[in-house]
Amino acid sequence: MTDLTKLTAVEIATGIKSGDFSAVAVTKAHLDRISRIDSKINAFLHVDTEGALSQAKLVDEKRDAGKALGDLAGVPVAVKDIFTQKGVPTTAGSKILEGWIPPYDSTVVSRMKQADMVLLGKVNMDEFAMGSSTENSGYGPTRNPWDLDRIPGGSSGGSSAAVAGFMSSLAVGTDTGGSIRQPAAVTGTVGVKPTYGGVSRYGMIALASSLDQAGPFARTVLDAALLHKVMGGHDHHDSTSISAPVPPIVEAAKSLDLKGMKIGVVKELSGEGYQAGVLSLFQDSVAILKDLGAQIVEVSCPSFEYALAAYYLIQPSECSSNLARFDGMRYGMRVAEGNAGVEEVMSATRAAGFGAEVKRRIMIGTYALSSGYYDAYYGSAQKVRTLIAQDYAKAFQKADVLISPTSPVTAFKIGEKTNDPMAMYLNDICTIPVNLAGIGGMSLPIGLDPADSLPVGLQVMSPVMQDDRMYRVGGALEAALLNHWGAPLLDRAQQL
Amino acid sequence: MTNLSFDDALTRFEPTLGLEVHVELNTATKVFCACPTSFGSEPNTNVCPVCLGLPGSLPTLNEKAVESIIRIGLALNCQIAPWSRMARKNYFYPDMPKDFQISQYDEPICFDGYLDVLVPDQDGSTTVRIGIERVHLEEDTGKLTHAGGSTGRIHGADYSLVDYNRAGIPLVEIVTKVIDGTKHAAPLVAKAYVSALRDLVRNLGVSDVRMEEGSLRCDANLSLKPIGSETLGTRTETKNVNSLRSVERAVRSEMVRQAAVLDSGQKVRQETRHFQESDGSTSPGRSKEQAEEYRYFPEPDLLPIAPDAAWVAKLKSELPEAPAAKRERLQAAWGISDFEMISVINSGGIDLVEKTIAAGCDQAAARKWWMGELSRIANELDQELESLSISPKQVAEVESLIQSGTLNDKLARVVIAAVINGEGSPAEIVANQNLAVVSDDTALLAAIDVAITQSPDVVAKIKEGKLQAAGAVIGAVMKATKGQADAAKVRQLLFERLGVSE
Numbered sequence: 001m002t003d004l005t006k007l008t009a010v011e012i013a014t015g016i017k018s019g020d021f022s023a024v025a026v027t028k029a030h031l032d033r034i035s036r037i038d039s040k041i042n043a044f045l046h047v048d049t050e051g052a053l054s055q056a057k058l059v060d061e062k063r064d065a066g067k068a069l070g071d072l073a074g075v076p077v078a079v080k081d082i083f084t085q086k087g088v089p090t091t092a093g094s095k096i097l098e099g100w101i102p103p104y105d106s107t108v109v110s111r112m113k114q115a116d117m118v119l120l121g122k123v124n125m126d127e128f129a130m131g132s133s134t135e136n137s138g139y140g141p142t143r144n145p146w147d148l149d150r151i152p153g154g155s156s157g158g159s160s161a162a163v164a165g166f167m168s169s170l171a172v173g174t175d176t177g178g179s180i181r182q183p184a185a186v187t188g189t190v191g192v193k194p195t196y197g198g199v200s201r202y203g204m205i206a207l208a209s210s211l212d213q214a215g216p217f218a219r220t221v222l223d224a225a226l227l228h229k230v231m232g233g234h235d236h237h238d239s240t241s242i243s244a245p246v247p248p249i250v251e252a253a254k255s256l257d258l259k260g261m262k263i264g265v266v267k268e269l270s271g272e273g274y275q276a277g278v279l280s281l282f283q284d285s286v287a288i289l290k291d292l293g294a295q296i297v298e299v300s301c302p303s304f305e306y307a308l309a310a311y312y313l314i315q316p317s318e319c320s321s322n323l324a325r326f327d328g329m330r331y332g333m334r335v336a337e338g339n340a341g342v343e344e345v346m347s348a349t350r351a352a353g354f355g356a357e358v359k360r361r362i363m364i365g366t367y368a369l370s371s372g373y374y375d376a377y378y379g380s381a382q383k384v385r386t387l388i389a390q391d392y393a394k395a396f397q398k399a400d401v402l403i404s405p406t407s408p409v410t411a412f413k414i415g416e417k418t419n420d421p422m423a424m425y426l427n428d429i430c431t432i433p434v435n436l437a438g439i440g441g442m443s444l445p446i447g448l449d450p451a452d453s454l455p456v457g458l459q460v461m462s463p464v465m466q467d468d469r470m471y472r473v474g475g476a477l478e479a480a481l482l483n484h485w486g487a488p489l490l491d492r493a494q495q496l
Numbered sequence: 497m498t499n500l501s502f503d504d505a506l507t508r509f510e511p512t513l514g515l516e517v518h519v520e521l522n523t524a525t526k527v528f529c530a531c532p533t534s535f536g537s538e539p540n541t542n543v544c545p546v547c548l549g550l551p552g553s554l555p556t557l558n559e560k561a562v563e564s565i566i567r568i569g570l571a572l573n574c575q576i577a578p579w580s581r582m583a584r585k586n587y588f589y590p591d592m593p594k595d596f597q598i599s600q601y602d603e604p605i606c607f608d609g610y611l612d613v614l615v616p617d618q619d620g621s622t623t624v625r626i627g628i629e630r631v632h633l634e635e636d637t638g639k640l641t642h643a644g645g646s647t648g649r650i651h652g653a654d655y656s657l658v659d660y661n662r663a664g665i666p667l668v669e670i671v672t673k674v675i676d677g678t679k680h681a682a683p684l685v686a687k688a689y690v691s692a693l694r695d696l697v698r699n700l701g702v703s704d705v706r707m708e709e710g711s712l713r714c715d716a717n718l719s720l721k722p723i724g725s726e727t728l729g730t731r732t733e734t735k736n737v738n739s740l741r742s743v744e745r746a747v748r749s750e751m752v753r754q755a756a757v758l759d760s761g762q763k764v765r766q767e768t769r770h771f772q773e774s775d776g777s778t779s780p781g782r783s784k785e786q787a788e789e790y791r792y793f794p795e796p797d798l799l800p801i802a803p804d805a806a807w808v809a810k811l812k813s814e815l816p817e818a819p820a821a822k823r824e825r826l827q828a829a830w831g832i833s834d835f836e837m838i839s840v841i842n843s844g845g846i847d848l849v850e851k852t853i854a855a856g857c858d859q860a861a862a863r864k865w866w867m868g869e870l871s872r873i874a875n876e877l878d879q880e881l882e883s884l885s886i887s888p889k890q891v892a893e894v895e896s897l898i899q900s901g902t903l904n905d906k907l908a909r910v911v912i913a914a915v916i917n918g919e920g921s922p923a924e925i926v927a928n929q930n931l932a933v934v935s936d937d938t939a940l941l942a943a944i945d946v947a948i949t950q951s952p953d954v955v956a957k958i959k960e961g962k963l964q965a966a967g968a969v970i971g972a973v974m975k976a977t978k979g980q981a982d983a984a985k986v987r988q989l990l991f992e993r994l995g996v997s998e
Contacts, residue, residue: 083552238554240799324594327590331550369793370789
């Protein structure tokens, strides 16, 4: 019998439509696997067994009644716990929101429901999406299915682990500085950060409003495109949402044709600090792309040098303001002793409810926005942001897409970098410029580092609202690699 | 500390004013969400994830609010910024669901305008040009009610309740430039400005501008400096000044208070002060000596506001007649003096008078009722004229009842009081309460006969030709008929009865 958890989203949707198996059977297979292996991984914070099964039942009824089904009807998806879902606990990985049940659906959640997808539950993350390892979750770290002693990346580590561990066919994550692409890279999955404004942020708990973007996790580029299409498009609830339709990403993922395409290799995103295996696999992929008919050019983006510094001013600044509302007054945790006044309750609640990394960034952001420092910190960082966007604009004159490694290193050990915030921040060196410029970025697996047998990711970057370009490159490279490997990379992961 | 009188204070110091007025717009929905803005709903019923600041929610800007503020800016002769941004003002307070207020910082939508206001003086009036620094858009906060404590303030309260119905109502803040050189007229200038601004905003139809409901709120900044000094003194900001009369009183009492502080060699503390409606004084509030730290930064959840120049021009061309122009037009039409016009303007009843005249009333009578009896009642009830529950049409009706002889002046006042008391329309009240002037000669003659019998001495004097003595008898008849008789008619009948002629 087919193991339904091993199928791609396309195969699941096709099988349900043609009556090969039911949506309920697919959902049960995934729920079974979650209950069997997630105690080892800790990807799920909340499994919505009842909600998932009743949605699957509805899909089967719809199919039996001959009604039209969405492209991803009956396909299970894991939702990063940063998206509100009506009636389902939502914590953003923080103790301060423990027990909060949102009264409304985020746009991403409501669109997936409308598309007849089955929402399995909420998955783990670094607290309020601050981190690159999911170790900053208030609910314990998530483990990498490739090696349980290692991190699954972050902040969307629950999403990457759920997909890599075959507990869900698809997952949604959010990416503020690399939080989709880096977890995808270190778990051998595909992760996409769409153009800023391509997917609605309504109902997505904000870390840094001008950088946050929701996107898909999948085991294939085409699956990612299908989920991206469901999630994306204009939403009047989000002023920063782009009113143009989603670019033709599904067609692009299927195209497999790179002839005449100009691909730029970013000079600054390599060299010192990059693991040898990461660099050599990246060079192998460059060669494959060339073989596929693409023209490879080198581009230089000199301002990227300042990206990390600018990011760690803008992101904490916006975060310090966005996280102010968690004050114990209206929802979530409230620490109030005796006759405590309002300020004491707010302070005590925030002291008890937030973790160390969250407090660190709130303090940095509060400082950076203070009068007298604003121009030097926040103001300068915004200027760097403009310079980075200009670097990209110049580079995209020379190339249709840009490529780089996604992360300088493969999955590191749990606990290895928790006491060194700078080492942790450096994980996002390749991904952060994309967020600062608001362009699209994708990570797809390109092999296992021979030194540690762990997955390595390649990042494809495309200009604003030209997301189809990265899907075209991703789809073609994936097909070539699959042909070379003979089987999907994830088949080489340990059996759980 | 010495106490200086207002006039004494002005021999030594001159005041500098700055006024910040908040106007709640009357858009149907809130500024960043689709919740209704209706006043008086059950607490926390006009709310949604956005105005409650729930995690994940995002604001979207109400286009109507932008249109309204641009119209206010244009009416105040302001520049309209072709590109401006909303900003976050960060501070923790439980009436603010997000613990930041979406406001504007260094990029207001409207800036650099003016408003000419008429200020009364001995010679009639002077026009004073008040510079407008900026007009910006922001969201209102929720409303806190402090229970327990004696003062109704947060200090000493047992607990506090928050109503978020008001959170997210669009507010327009209008800030004046420094107002200098007003001297003794400062309190009147402040009042005249707020009054003129209220008329202007009401005239645009973008707000109810009801001070008693808080849809127009004024904070008055005031400092004193020694006469001739170039340097501004330390200012205080008096909050909660919620009627036109209070604006004048607050500025006056703060001038007297600061003068006494300075006169005794002390320093004025930079602080907010609360206006006390009961005695017109101000009491100290939060110190503002430390620079306020709001960590303003551009609101990343909203796009910049970039109104199309053609649209702004269209809004400008469609502005209604300005109150100043209207004043001139009405003053000419009514043919009254500057002084008389000022009293109409200051009463806040210019529209009421105009509407009463439009309903058929003579202009002098319309002014007389609104400036006289109705202003007296409004004062007594501590209400604005326009909130009295009598319409211009009803006032015109009362006046027409006088003209037709159904009512005299005294009865008319009774009818007006009854209308305000909700007892019905003027005609209904006259009919139901039998208030019409008694013109039935038989009834009057009977009352006159009684009065004649009761005052033989007076009657004798009248017969002797001392007609001025008739007052006592007429008074007795009026008393007997409960004021419903026409005094002139009584006099005529009495003399006929006694066979004397005037």
